[in-house]
Amino acid sequence: MEQTIFYILAAVAVMGTILAITEKHPVHAILYLVTSLFSIAVIFYLLMAPLVAAFEVILYAGAIMVLFLFVIMMLDLGHPERGLSPHRREWLPAMALAGVSIVCLAIVIISRHGAPAASAASALPIREVARHLFQDHGLAVELISLQLLFALVGALYLGRQGAPSPGLRPPSPPGGGAGDEESPS
Amino acid sequence: MIVPLEHILCLAGLLFFLGMGGLLAWRANLIMMLVCIEVMLNAVMLVFVGGSARWGSADGQLFAIFIMALTSAEVSLALAMVVYLHRRRKTVDTDRFSEMKG
Numbered sequence: 546m547e548q549t550i551f552y553i554l555a556a557v558a559v560m561g562t563i564l565a566i567t568e569k570h571p572v573h574a575i576l577y578l579v580t581s582l583f584s585i586a587v588i589f590y591l592l593m594a595p596l597v598a599a600f601e602v603i604l605y606a607g608a609i610m611v612l613f614l615f616v617i618m619m620l621d622l623g624h625p626e627r628g629l630s631p632h633r634r635e636w637l638p639a640m641a642l643a644g645v646s647i648v649c650l651a652i653v654i655i656s657r658h659g660a661p662a663a664s665a666a667s668a669l670p671i672r673e674v675a676r677h678l679f680q681d682h683g684l685a686v687e688l689i690s691l692q693l694l695f696a697l698v699g700a701l702y703l704g705r706q707g708a709p710s711p712g713l714r715p716p717s718p719p720g721g722g723a724g725d726e727e728s729p730s
Numbered sequence: 731m732i733v734p735l736e737h738i739l740c741l742a743g744l745l746f747f748l749g750m751g752g753l754l755a756w757r758a759n760l761i762m763m764l765v766c767i768e769v770m771l772n773a774v775m776l777v778f779v780g781g782s783a784r785w786g787s788a789d790g791q792l793f794a795i796f797i798m799a800l801t802s803a804e805v806s807l808a809l810a811m812v813v814y815l816h817r818r819r820k821t822v823d824t825d826r827f828s829e830m831k832g
Contacts, residue, residue, distance in 0.1 A: 552733075562745055574762065620813065643750050
């Protein structure tokens with residue numbers, strides 16, 4: 546039963562990804578990708594990783610994809626007729642390269658199919674995962690938190706109104722800052 | 731382990747190379763390039779979780795969580811950069827950003 550569900554979800558994920566990367570409208574592409582991410586989250590749950598499945602739904606489908614939608618709608622990019630989508634002849638080399646890679650991967654995996662079968666691993670409780678995370682990988686957690694802080698500072702710096710300059714300028718008086726973003730730096 | 735590890739690796743490889751092909755085909759649009767990079771990173775997470783289920787170790791799930799945190803940082807910076815570039819040139823066409831001056 547679970548095997549059937551896995552293969553159905555795998556087909557849904559692959560189809561959603563194909564539709565997402567061939568869709569010309571960016572908003573539709575994001576929505577197809579959210580569908581694919583949901584099915585991958587259920588696959589994570591089937592693979593005994595409920596914590597990763599929950600984070601996949603909350604972070605990927607809930608936060609990152611909404612961030613993409615925000616940027617697309619804020620910058621008004623939902624116009625596929627502006628010529629930024631690839632033509633058919635641009636798909637050919639990309640799909641040829643990806644197809645060669647897929648065939649090579651399939652050959653490698655099938656040729657090693659005779660590996661001994663795994664013993665059925667027991668499910669990992671979340672308590673065990675958390676103990677590993679904070680006892681064995683404490684330094685990695687600190688580095689990730691520092692990286693998130695740097696990303697926050699960098700995004701704030703890049704997203705300021707007006708051109709980023711080395712020195713912090715005093716805030717412009719209200720009403721006069723409308724033309725700031727047009728001025729060359 | 732409900733399915734053999736090879737099938738999970740096949741699915742992850744298929745998703746990864748679909749993302750790679752999309753990245754090569756959409757090379758004129760910054761937003762869709764970022765979306766295809768998301769697809770590729772997601773396939774890598776699938777490999778980590780599959781290995782974690784195969785060997786019964788928690789490290790694969792932890793690395794999947796690390797990849798998720800890394801991706802959120804990368805996406806926030808990249809989208810801030812897209813907004814900044816769009817404010818300067820009024821487009822997200824990568825061919826317009828081929829010079830590094832100023």
